[in-house]
Structure formats: structure tokens, C-alpha cells
Amino acid sequence: MCPRLLYNSADIMTASQIRFRRDLSQDPVTALALHRAPSGRLFVFAGEDSDLVVYEAKNGRHKGRFVSRVSVFIDQPIHGISVRHGQVLAWGFCHIAILAVESLTREDDGDGSVNGRPPAIARATAPDWIYHGAFSEAGPSVAVLATAHNEVIPLKYSPSTGEITLGAVIAPSRPMLYSAHLSWISDDTILVAGGTVFGHVVVWKCHLLEGGRWSTETLFNFEGHEGSIFGMDICTITLSDGSSVQMVASCSDDRTIRIWDITERKDKARSQPLQPNQVINTGFGGNDIERGDSVSDSSEEGTPIAAVMGHASRIWGVRFGPECGENALSVYSFGEDATTQRWRLQIDCDASAGEPNPSSKSLTGKMSHSKTFSLHNGKHLWSRAMLAEDKAVLIATGGTDSQICLIEEPALIDERSNSVGGSIVLDASDILKGLVSSKEIISRYDFLSHDHILVTTSYGKLLLGHLIESHTEPKWEQINVPEERQGEVKLCYVVKAIDPTAALLGTASGNIYHFSLSSKSITHVSSMLGKITDMICLSNKSRDGSRSASAEVLVFLHGKADSHYFSIDISTGGVRSQAQTGGLDPRFVPTAAGKVDDLLVIGSRHGWLSILDHKDDETYSPILDIATRSRDTITAILPLPLKSGSHHTSHYILVTSRDGKYRIYEIDRRPECVLLHLRHETSPPFGPMIAGAWFTQDTVPELVLYGFRSKDFVIWNETRREEVATIECGGAHRTFQLTCSKSIPGRYRFAFTKTSKLSISSSDQLRHEWVKSGIHGREIRSLSSNGRYIATGAEDTSIRIWDYQPAGEGAQADLRCVAAMKTHVTGLQKLVWLGDDYLFSSAGNEEFFVWRVRNLDSDYKGLAVVCEGVFTDKSADADLRIMDFDVCKSNNGDGIIVTMGFSNSVLRTYRYTSDSGRFELLIKGAYTGACLTQTRHLGIRNQLPVLFTASTDGHLALWRTEPDEGAQHKYVLEQVVPLHQNSIKSLDMMKSGEGYHVFTGGDDNSVGVTLLGQTSRGTGNASWTFVKRSIVRKAHAAAIAGVLLVRRGTELLGVSVSNDQRVKLWSIPGGEDGNIKFLRGGCIGVADAGDIAAVGGPESDAATVVFAGIGLEAWSLV
């Protein structure tokens, strides 16, 4: 007895000593500020839930460097940050904090972590929600705050004592606002712009007088927006006629951005000051909707200078940027659609210039769209910051996806000229001034390297462009082509660089010419019968001993399935060897090719792949033809990087296609045959036209794909899941060429033909930087861990697999995306791993997929994932949700048992076999009509599962099986008991001795602990029963969407997470005696929590608990 008791009390000791420690957080970024330190370093201040996090950006690395993190508020996200006078002013809801910049950015010399004590934080609480705050220009001792009721609150701060004193609330009227902006216009006067819930723009002045007195002056009340105003900004510019104009920008629920003139002119003809107590009509003007075209309404009073409709959904923010030409200003907007857009506001100055009294005429202008940055995932740009510097403007954006992007925009001189944004537009007449007739157009071209482009014209000229800086025009050199060759150059159909010093020209007459950069001349290489449609450079071998450098090229001819292989001396164009393919189906239209070892792989227009081997020296013959999963054109085939230290050639190929997907195949060479196995298949977030790909030359190679998304050309880093470049080019159907650095990210040139003109868009480096990388931009609904990897399924219909690296010595915990799959078309419901190599996913529309997951034997670190099984046994309308399911290996080794719980109360169990990808129905059942929320196997008996379910009615149910018609079985309800009042939103269970511990979380704020036991010990006919149920009714203040059981030594712990944004740790009694005990709670930044999982396994002491919803956090129990 005695030792047992002691043992127990020791357990309690350990449980009470367990603490939570947050190791990683990927929460929505709700506030941002940029700060350039006197040292020249650029700091990004970010509000991530209640923490203020500082990063150093533009530090020469790809990613921002973490500098410091401090918890500023409790249970309250930061909604705004303003940095001025060496102080950081942060606010969220009614809370305010002031911290010294220095205390957040000061560092030790060596280890890079912030030195010393936690920074001192001055705090205060305002009476209302705060939308904006601004220090006075004079210094950090005075600031003002703007509230959600159009009030201004003066703030006094003493940096020495750290004391904040709030003054009395100042307001001319108290409409409810959705946004506000403050601007100090003198030492004692603040201009206030408020955007109301009902779409009004209210502009007033607040004078702070001696002795805490004040006065207000209402200037404008603009109507016109048809929805709430979510963002505002104020600016002053000087027009070309010398007049100064003050403007406010507003953006709204109605998808418009409007610019209003708030210049105070001497005669107040345009403003109508409102009486202090005058009742302003609220609500949206009832007739606005019917009025027709209010956007372009003519010179009525209160008409905006300009208005424009933009973004796919609501617009959350608007900021004035720097001037971009005479009387022109750039304006940036930030939307729910997760894009940042740049607009050009051109103010029409002439209209008022001639007038004797300029104020009598309203200012007009025009807004036009100039660029869209889609750098974030999912929805919502919640935060933005701008820093205008001499040479560039820096824009930081933060979103629901927890990502922080920093865009660097070079000073825009005048957008109408050709040279902005590293893009130049050329046509033949630009290039050959006076040399050619006006009808001569640029025909074909290719980049030799970043420095040279070779161009042919419709009149048979050959031009070499020396590309210098990205903004300046190339220097052109006409290559001397002998007269008899000019006709051939005119017929040139393909220009293909085979080296930075050489290119091949293929003509419609079947001739190949070699161009050498050193001799600047062309020589004939070979002739064949037919029109050359394309040439693929298979390899480029540098000088090898005595042999000079050579390139292997495959030449496609019009209308012919077979193609010609050449090995060509790069410097002379001499043919080393040549061969022809033979034996391909005559319908085969080759479009892409690659060479792996001595095998040729050719892809066709209709999605076929053919592997060809040397039959003899002159012929390649197919040894394998397969129809890929694509019926569309194969655009590129390239080998995967080798595994370092391996001497074999790669046995994987990557294939891109016009069906919007890329695939990785394993070439399985057997003595008697060769096989191709599909190992990976997914679509990047652009397309459907993927034009090609390459691997970077980093130690860990990264995959970069390029292609088209509607009118844009996109370069996409699949490994980092970042958009490297977006170039508006008009769409996919055009001639284009790309040259890209494989070692410097963002260094590329892209040439394309649009309306017979050649455009070259160039960049030397990334124009934007990911200060912090992100996750899904929508709610994560399901999490599953196999110990090694975490899988997340989200409302954005995508699944991602992550590699979690725990915090180590001096290193932050890190989450790296290793795969992303977007095959579901509805939001994910549930994800479950089975072992390390199978992942199952369910969603609405009865979607259920089986994913086979493998590691690749390559330096490329992406995980290979392929959808192996698709559930097809759907109901007539296929409109049910598969709420939950469980999977286990069949105990006779024959397939996998899958039991699904549907939203219409139906249960179905299938046997899935991976060879055929087939689902065979084993058991059917139905509950009362209530939606089934949880479905679990308790075990397998006679090859059939013993089932345990929970549902929206708060009951737990046990099921057994009975034979039904034919070979099928049916589920029979064995026992059903109430536990929760309504929906059981989460459930976890763990085997404990002979029984199971079941931990549940309900919509009713409760957590339940249920003990399941077996009534008889016989192995064959044991029957399960509910031994004990207990419930904590007020476990949380809101619905509990995630519960987890973890074992800690001999103890069982429960973790729960709720919509109240609390995490709670519970001690679960080991047996029938004792009750669940509350151990500890903590606040979490993950809103709308959807699920919990343990990385490192729930039975391991080192388990890390991962929470996901809107945001993701990893906590360890220490």
C-alpha cells in the first residue's frame, strides 16, 4: 500500500510542475511598422497576437532575421504600431503600450539575441477601441489616439518615469467608425479623418489648447461610399501650379477607393461645418443604391477627386505613396483578396489653373491601376506599413497567413515611360533606327545569357543585343550575315541558346546554323527534311580533358513523330555525333525532351511520355510509352538533382504540363525492361500553363517553376512557396524566352512578344523579401502528425505537409513546408496519417483521397506525394460532408479498413486496396439523423471494426456488426449514452490497460472524460461498454474544437483548446477512481482553433503540442 501511495503523490508532483512553453507561433500579423535605425539597419515591427516581434530585413539573406519578441498585452492582439522619436506606440482594442525602440533592437555583439532584461513597457487603457495613434512631431511626450467613436484622446508620456496619462475624450460627434487616421498639422493641431460604419468620411480638426482645454472644428462630411469604410490616409502634395492640396483616401466594403479634396481654402465655399449637436443621418443613404452612377457623378459638392473600383473583395487599407510624375501620386491599396495594388492618381491641374478663383472649381483627377502584388496566401492583408526613402519606397504587408512581405519599389519617375519596373518595350524600329523599313518586325529570339540576346527579324537580319542594366536599353549590334544566308535567317523558326557563347538557329527549310559569340558569325551545321519546329538543349558539357565543350540537342520537325539528336561542339558548331529516333507512334507530337544517363525521355502534345534507348549508334528506339495523367502538352522534362555523394545518375525526372500540374517520376531500370512510377503530382498556385522549371544551385536545391496565370507570366519558388516574379505580358499564347540565374534569386530576364513588339523585363534581384514565411491563409480545420511530419488541411481546400524542427541550442523552432496538394475542391474536414507513408483526407462533396507519401533519394528535399486512391462510391448528388473517418490496417494484411461518418448520419466501412486504388464496401449503418462528428475504430474483430462514434446530439455510441445481405455487414447500435449537451466537436482516445480513455470537447463549453472497458476478456467476443463518464461544464468560455491526450511518464494529460483562445492542461485519472483535474491554462493566439496534434508522438515525453486554426502554434510541455 505504502509505496503505491508514494508513487501516486510523486505523480501529482510532476503534473503540477508541468509548464507550457510556446516554441513557435505562426499567428496572423495584425500590425506592422518599418523603422530605419541610424546604423542603416532596417527593422520590421510586427504585431503577432499580443506579442511585439522585431525582425531585421534587407540583411542580405533571403529571410528576415528574428531580433526580439516581447509580450505587450494579455489576451489581446496588437492592432497598430507607430514608431517615432525612438519610441514604439502599440495599441490593441482599448490598450496602449509604449516601449523604447532601443530596448527591442539592442543586441549583444556575438549571439544576435537581444541583450539583458526584458524591455520596460508603459501601459494604459483608453475608454474605447483605438484605430490609430500618432506621436506629435515635437517629441515622444505627446501623442494622440483616435477611437471607434470618432474621438480623439490626448496622451502624455514621460519616458523617464514610464508613465502614461490620458486626457479627456474629445469629439465633435460620435458616429461608429470602422477606421480613423490622425495627422499632426502643427504642434497643437491634429487633422482627424474618420470612416464610419455607414460609409461616411468625417474630417475634423482638433486643437489642443493650454491647460488641457481643446476645441474642435468639423471640416467635411463626405457621403458616397456604399459600404463601411475600412481604411483611410491623409496626404498633402504641391501641384505644378504651386498650389498645395490636401487629400484623404478612403477604401470600403463597396470595393472602391476614393480620393477626397480636404484642402481648406480661404472662402469656405466647399465646406459645410456641422453644428456640434446636429444629428447626422446614419445608415446608408437609402437612395444611394438606386441613384445609379454615383461614382462618376458630376461636380456635386462632396464629389471625390477620383474614385476607382478594385480588388476582388473588400479593401482593408489604403496608403498614399510617393509622387510618380507631374501632379501624379502613387496610391497603394490592401485587400481581403490578399493582394497589394498600386494605383496612379493623376490630378487634373489645368482645369483650375485658368480660373480666377481656383477654389470655386472642384479638383478632378483619375486613378488607374498599375500593378498587383499577390505575395500572400488565402485571405486578408490585415496590416501594412510604408517607409518612403530617397531611392525607393518600402512596403511591408502582413496577413492571416502569418507571413510578412517587404516590397521594395524603386522611385517611380514617370510610369508612362518605358523604363519603369525593370521592363523595356522595344520594336524593330527602336532597335534599327533608320536601318529598316517600317514593316520589319522582330521574329525569333533567345537569351544567350543574362548579358546577351540574339534576335532575328522578318527581313532576315540577325541582331545581338548587349543587355546592360535592367532599366536601360540594350546596345544593338547587327551580325553580318552573308547575303545568301539572309533568306535562311528570314526563315528562322527557332533560336536556341546552347551556351552563353553559342546558339543554334533552326529554319523552316530544315537547316541548322550555329552562331558563335566570339566570332559573331553563323555557320551551317546540318540539314534535314522538314520544317524545324523546336530544338531542345538536353545537356551542356563543359570542356572535358582534351575534348572541347559540347551540347546535346534534340530537333523536332513539323508533322513528324521522330526527331533528330545532335551532339555539337559549342565553339565551332561541328557535329560530334548524330542520331535519329525511330519507332514512335505516328500520332506522337514531340513537345519536350530530357536526357537521363543514356536514355532519352520525350513528351508529347497529348500528354504521352516515351523513353528511348540507343538501339545502335544512329537510332534511339522507344522502350516504354506511357500515357501520363495529363491529356495536355508536356512542356518540360528535367532530371532531379542527385543525392550528394551518390555516383549514380538521377533516377527521377520532373515533368511539367499545360494541365497545370507538375509530376515527378521514378525511372525503374530493370534488366529486362524499364518502368516509370509516378511519385509526385501537384499543381502550383498558378497555371494552368506551366511552361518549365529548374532547380537552384543551392546546397539544398530548390524547385522553381514558371508559367502563366491569366495575363501574367509567373516565376514561382515551389520549395519556399513564394512568387519570385509576376510580369504582365498579355497571356500564355505568345513567343517568350526566359533566362534566369540559378544562384541569385530574382535575377532574370523575360522577353515576350506582344502586338508584334518585343518587350524585355529584367530584374537583378528579388524586388520583395519574405521577412517571415507563412502558412495557409485560411482556417486550418484538421491536423495530423505521424511523429515525423505534420499534415494540415484548411478551408482554402489545400493540404500541406510540414517538417517541424524543434527549438535547439540558439535556434528557433522552425516549420518547413515539404509538400502542398490542392486536389480537394471543398474545405478540408479531416486528415489522418497511417504510418509514415499513407495520408488520408476528407472534405465536403464526399471527397476522400488516399495519398502515398515517400522521401526522394535526391538532394531536393521536397516530399513526394501522389494521390493513389479516389473515393467514388458517392451518393446520387455527392453533396454530403465526410465529417470524420478512421483508418487501420486490416489484421490479415489485406488492405486498409476505412470507416467514414457522413453528415447525414450514415456510417460506411470500406476495404481499400492500394494496388487497384479500389474501395470495397464492407459495412453500412445509420445513426438517428444527427450529424456524425467523430468516428473511431476501437479494434478489429473478425476482420471488421468495432466502432465508436460521437455526434452533434452530444451522445457517444458503440456499434457492433451483424451480417447483412450478401457478403455485406451492417452496423448495429450496441449502446448509446449522453455526455455533452450538443455537438461533440473534438475527441481523442488512448489505450489504457484493457480499456480506452476518451477525452471529448463540446460546443457546450465542456470537456468530458469517458472510460471505455471490455465486458468479457475473451479475445474473440469481447464487448465494449461505458465504464465511467464525467464532465466539466465550464471548462472553457466557448466551444472546444480541439482535445488531445498525451502520456507523461505514467500520467495521462489532456490538452484542450477553445474559441475563447485558451489552452488548458488537465490531469486525467488513471482508472475509475479520481476525477479530472485542472492543472494549468494559457492564452493562445490561434483563433477559431480547429485541431490539436502531438509531434514526436503522444506517448513520448518530448512531445510538442501543435494547435491550429487561424494561425498555428507549437507548445512544449516542460
Place this chain on the structure above:
Amino acid sequence: MGKSSKDKRDAYYRLAKEQGWRARSAFKLLQLDEEFDLFSNVSRVVDLCAAPGSWSQVLSRVLIKGEKFGRSAWQDRDAKVRQQMLGVFPEAFTPEQKESIENTISLSGDDAAQHNEVEATTVAANRDVKIVSIDLQPISPLAGITTLRADITHPATVPLLLSALDPSYDPAAVAGTQAQHPVDLVLSDGAPDVTGLHDLDIYVQSQLLFAALNLALCVLKPGGKFVAKIFRGRNVDILYAQLKIFFEKVIVAKPRSSRASSVEAFIVCLNFRPPAGFHASLEEPLGVGQRLDMLVREREMQLPIVAEAAMQSERGTWDCSAVSTPATSHESGITEVEVYDETEGNNMGNGARWIAPFIACGDLSAFDSDASYQLPEDYVSLDPVQPPIAPPYKRALEIRAGLSKPTKV
């Protein structure tokens, strides 16, 4: 989502159309009434944020026309039959019910999907009923109901409401913001268009709630009831604690017709009893400043809050009080465990907290708003009783649609 697939996905959407309700939310009020008997001894009601008017419609049919709606209005007979067959919840049935269920089974479900025969019994209409409905959006007229188009957050709405309740109301009178003939029940089903920024949405929702409460403080009689929509998210327990100042009982209720996947719930406040000396003030509205938090703290000092629990009894009623010992065994075999949470943040900074008891209402045979239902093949999907209110971005959609149409020159 097509109309008919929405009919299957959302039973209450379909029922609302079949039974002539303007919106599915009518069932939320009916189920709240079933649980809390909201309408008994009630003749004067204010309905805030009423558009499109489904709650007012319930008030009109129940209080003016004297109709009665029982469970049959939202009962899933198939579910009941299945519950019976499976032997689930046997305690939920009286012998008579069992008999009627057996009869239904013997009818072999030929009209099993015809749920629309509402058993509305009519009792004598009440002549003293006064119902005032307010919304920013126009509300189509309803028999016997005064509708006002006004902003409940605007101070000018108070005199408007008072004169609508009482034609002899004189705004210049001393008690200018108090109703002379107070009302028995104040309802608010208002919610903002959510932004997705959770705490901002919760704040704006709480501003609507406080605006409603502010009006209620002006018009509600002692002992009156207040029911409002609430978002169950972060810091909602602070709101519960603040409502508890004014009412004896504060319960958070979730009708079966409100989806479990939604953060929506209803706060049911019973027995209005404002603190002594408290007066509703337009100059110092609730919802801003620290006034409420100070009241909560004052109250806390006077009577330390004892964890209070109202438990759902076997019959599903809410009034079965739990003994607040750490663990109690009930007939149902569930051990009730009380815990005390001293998490950081509970007693710091943001305000005092209290978790109101939770009640799921509408009995278990009610249609499940999270479940999908099979409809007969010949089922004809009905049009909504009232078209949805035009969103502010309606025109943006129209303009975009106009742009994408090919225009012939």
C-alpha cells in the same frame, strides 16, 4: 450552392420556406421560447435589429394572432423514428409519444418528408400587445407591429422608440429616457457583417449588444427579459460578467437551429434588476469606458461570485441546479466536475470574467442544423419568403458582371 442543395444542407432554411418564415432565424427564437418560456405573461416587446423581420414575425404570430408553435414545427420525424428504433434516448418519450411514433412507423413514412403541417393552435388574440421593431433596413409591414427605421447605436433612437411605445411620451419630461409604460421583453438578433478580424468583430458585436442593452435599460420593466445574439469568442466571459450586473440570471443558449460550426449563441437574461441608483444615460453609454467593469468589480467585492451552475435536467429543461461540490453523480450516470481556473489574464487587465451556464435548446428530435437531409425526388424547392438584403458590394458585382459581358459596338 444551388437552392435545392441548400435545402438539403440546411433543414431550417427549407422549413422556414415551407412554413412561411422570412428567415430561418425564426426557429432560433421559437426554440429559445420553448426552453425559457420567453413569451409567457409578455405583451410589450421591443425587437431590435429586426430586419428582415423573422423574429417580429414570430412575435406577431404568437402574441398578436395567438398562434402556438410546438416542437412539431421543427421536429425531424425520421430522426424520432430512428431514435425509437435504435432505442436511443428512451427517456425522451412518454408512452403517448411512443404510441404516436409507432403509428407513424405503421404509416410506413409515406409522408415522412412532409414536415410542413405545422400544428399551430390559435388562442384568443391579445389586444394589449405592443410590439416595436427597429432596424436600419426597411422591414416589410407585419400585422400589428410598429416598425421603425433607425440606428440602434444612435442616441436619437431612444426618444423615437419611447414615443413609438407610448404616444403620450414627452421628451422634455424629467425621466426623459425612461419609458412610462415599460416593456416585458427586449430582443436583438443583430450582427455586423463580419470582417474576419475576430476581436474587431467581437467588439462591433458587443457595441450592438450594448446599444441594445442601453435601449433595454430605458424601456425594460423590473423583472423583464433580454435576449440578444452574442459571438462566443475570446473574452466573451467579460461580457457575461457585465450582463450579470443587470439581471438575476444570465444564460448562454444555443438553439439546435443555430449551427454548432457557428460562433453565434444567444444570451438569455432573466429578471431585470438594475443595480440600485443606476440610470441609463445617453451621455455615458454602455460599451465604452470602464464603467461596467467597475460595476462588476464592485459587485464582486460585495458578493464574491460563487460558481453558479444551471444544469440541463433529464427532460432537457435548464432549471435543474447543480450542487457545487467538486463532483456529483447524476441519474444519467455522468459525474459532474467543478474546476477553478486561475489562469493569468483571468483577473488582470481586461476585466473581470464569469462563464455563464450554457444550455443547448430545442430537444434532440429537432432537425440538426449541421446535418444533411435527403429530400424526396419530386421535392420542389421553394423560393425564399423574402429576398436577401442587398449587400453593399452588390453594385461592385453588377459592374464587374457588366464589364465581363462582351459588348457589341
